[in-house]
Amino acid sequence: MDIRAPEQQYNPYRVYTREEWARLRDDTPMTLEPGEFDRLRSLHDRLDLKEVEDIYLPLSRLLSIYVDATQRLYYAERQFLNIRDRKVPYIIGVAGSVAVGKSTTARVLQALLARWSPRPKVDLITTDGFLYPKALLEQQGILQKKGFPESYDLPLLLGFLSDIKSGRRHVRSPVYSHLTYDIVPNEWAEIDQPDILIVEGVNVLQTGKLPRDGKAVPVVSDFFDFSVYIDADEAALRRWYIKRFLALRDTAFTDPKSYFHRYALLSDEEAIATATAIWERTNLANLEDNILPTRPRATLILKKGADHAVESVALRRL
Template sequence: MESIPITYDYYAREEWANLNHQKMAIPLSEEELQILISTQDQLNLQDIQEIYLPLLHYLTLIYEEYRSLQQKRASFLQKRNTSIPFIIGIAGSVAVGKSTLARVLQVLLERIYGLSVSLVTTDGFLYSKSELEQKGLLDRKGFPESYDMPKLLHFLEELKVGKKEVHAPIYSHEKYDIIPDEVITICEPDIVIVEGINVLQNPWNERIYISDFFDFSIYLDAEIFRIQQWYCDRFLLLRGNEFATKEEAIRIATKVWKSINEKNLLEYILPTKYRADLILHKTKSHFMDYILLKK
């Protein structure tokens, strides 16, 4: 394990599990949980009990303080208390399990605490396939320049000024493209979860970061060789039938990983890890073995 910055506290899985002071029951069946899990990811009810429930308790403590501060600030400034959502950012590599984490957090926050939670993925803010072709960026899809960052920042700005209705574009993983004329409509939720590989990255200009809009951020971490294996396993499952042999599919998956995803991870994603408030580390079989929490 790499050295841990002094700005973080380390919690082994067992220590973290003991922070579940509320001893909350899990409002999910095993069948419901499996529906929320992304392809090739792994998660069970023990993970929910030992990792997610303490995390939820900690998140809601921060959320309650956030709401209290909003009310006090509005009172001090003699303004109407506008409902501005608490925003959670979730970052990490392709194939590390961000979508599963985001969906499970959304469902648990709604079922346990009765909160209204919207989920947005930054994939929707990629340029369309035709725009990427025009810009010569089709082979750079997922890299910082392939996103419409001004559009993403404008979306976050609208959330943080309390606009009653905000729209986000939708990306189709089946079509590998933006769905034209379709949007997610967000209407005054308590919490918005923003998930994507780029949510903690450098600003598109020199004045603002995406993470400036977050009230809490999570980085999902694992060793690179494990993420590569998870990516290749997923590639084989989703696209293996497109190739003449399994060996050919593995060769193409490895090539794509090395030339695009690993390069993007090393140059742009991994360097953002220590901007996160909490780092959730995975090991073999997606087992969550430790947590780092910013002091």
């Protein structure tokens, strides 16, 4: 079943063309300044005024409805149970392949949501910080599978999300360095009771194997109130990954401290061949085996075209 096909019988999603979705913006105001687009956009991703107006402002409006409804349910339940509980954040997951533009989407949503009235506190983390240290991945022989479900310290990530959802204060998240390709020792980001938390990562919608004894098997998405999957055809993803690799070869990889410094002197032909090999060995395998199968679990799917612009939006029916 193709969940993106509007004519599909028994489709659990409502599918909107870009034009249909853009009309749902209604009177949602543009709160981003023109100079912010470059700061929010990842390398070679698509982000301009039109994309924000057509895609992200309607999504911001929808999220405001979801957050408000969840808060009202929370207060009603608290009154019903006659309890006083800590404030708990609304958690939004952002999933999708490497190079699809997750970071751009997450940052744009953070910027837009933080400007709602009365200015909620919106934090953003990526699951990169919950990867096992490089030395441990090498010891286990799975460094080439970095980004696969088994490369994450799942108990640590689940503990972090459980603390956040419990309303605890000053919850620490490990910090990851893309320069060294490793966890930064003894460095933490602190999340302190946000109103909204955005969690971005390739496998945040991943499920676990079901136990035979019926015991609970928590997964990351158990803590999400809303989730977004960013979708694109494999050919486009491959092209975007190679293009990004070439750009990094001429920028970040030139730093002697970079884990990928050895690629800085590659010719265009060598760099394309290297990027293609990495894509097929690691990123494509992760996409096909782990990431893409989680797409039907998302609340909303943004389908991108070859130019990185969103072509259609699928929203799960209530």
